[in-house]
């Protein structure tokens with residue numbers, strides 16, 4: 001079974017590979033060209049063997065530190081963004097030159113949460129990545145750090161990579177880091193045990209992933225395990241391995257930790273909605289609306305909404321809240337928050353007769369809604 005999954009990784013036609021800052025930079029920050037070259041050589045080999053590769057690369061902020069004479073990763077968002085702005089170009093410069101040595105072209109794709117939660121932007125991102133792959137280009141994805149604010153940040157590229165893997169219908173996700181596998185506790189602790197395979201959440205019980213990662217990386221092991229859970233829940237096998245074993249991991253050799261698929265592929269946009277979106281507000285439902293949405297999988301109509309919180313516009317994610325305060329789902333709302341108060345509790349036919357045909361629309365359509 002595990003050999004089968006490794007075989008699946010080896011045969012994956014389309015792979016998303018994520019590499020962390022700590023695997024691309026020197027201990028004091030700044031790009032380490034040798035490490036970038038080793039990675040590029042491995043990925044180019046895979047690409048030239050006919051497989052499609054999407055690289056999700058961190059390292060923009062780390063690469064921008066030295067040129068700005070910063071000794072450590074800045075705490076404030078504006079300076080992080082400035083560092084990312086300087087570093088992203090440097091990083092792409094290295095990738096462009098090094099892939100060109102293999103006669104391969106690269107394309108930069110910078111994404112924000114909104115790009116993958118709003119219907120139009122999401123299709124756009126999907127189309128662009130698909131076209132780049134058709135053209136034989138290696139897309140290099142990062143978060144668009146220079147414009148992302150706290151509210152609209154993914155914050156970590158591990159989760160972004162899992163969502164990109166789902167977006168491009170990847171057959172495997174490879175998370176490369178400075179650690180060679182998942183351990184039962186921080187590998188620096190005595191007695192930490194290597195975990196070769198994770199088949200379900202049960203295998204993660206008692207595993208301590210709380211220790212902070214490298215000084216250069218952001219998420220540590222928490223975001224990697226979360227990314228693996230997102231990808232495997234959507235049917236994508238995931239391997240966590242050391243960056244210097246990229247070739248072996250992609251060849252399906254027994255390196256790192258293999259996370260087995262736990263679920264099946266689901267409509268892509270809804271996965272984004274659940275894992276990548278921060279709710280911009282809340283809709284408070286009455287008991288009948290909760291039953292309709294949860295049991296009958298119906299759309300939410302104005303008649304079942306008793307109140308709203310927050311400020312949001314059409315197409316943004318909102319939480320659906322039951323009368324007892326529990327969040328039952330998340331959906332993309334069809335009205336602006338300032339329009340809704342006058343519509344609450346009203347019947348759609350009456351609203352349409354009174355205000356015009358546009359007012360017979362749902363507040364959240366069932367196709368744009370996930371239950372939590």
Ligand SMILES: Nc1ncnc2c1ncn2[C@@H]1O[C@H](COP(=O)(O)OP(=O)(O)O)[C@@H](O)[C@H]1O
Pocket residue numbers: 019020021022023176177178179181182183184185186187207208209210211212213214215216217218219220221
């Ligand atoms: N249970 C664990 N198993 C493996 N590594 C762990 C664990 N808990 C914490 N870590 C830490 O997570 C680090 C990787 O995270 P991070 O530095 O953010 O990497 P990256 O820059 O590749 O995203 C490892 O170097 C390790 O010290």
Ligand SMILES: N[C@@H](CCC(=O)OP(=O)(O)O)C(=O)O
Pocket residue numbers: 019020021022057058059060061062084142143145155156157158216217218219220
């Ligand atoms: N977008 C940021 C990376 C954020 C991040 O997740 O970093 P890491 O934990 O090193 O994968 C950058 O390029 O610096």
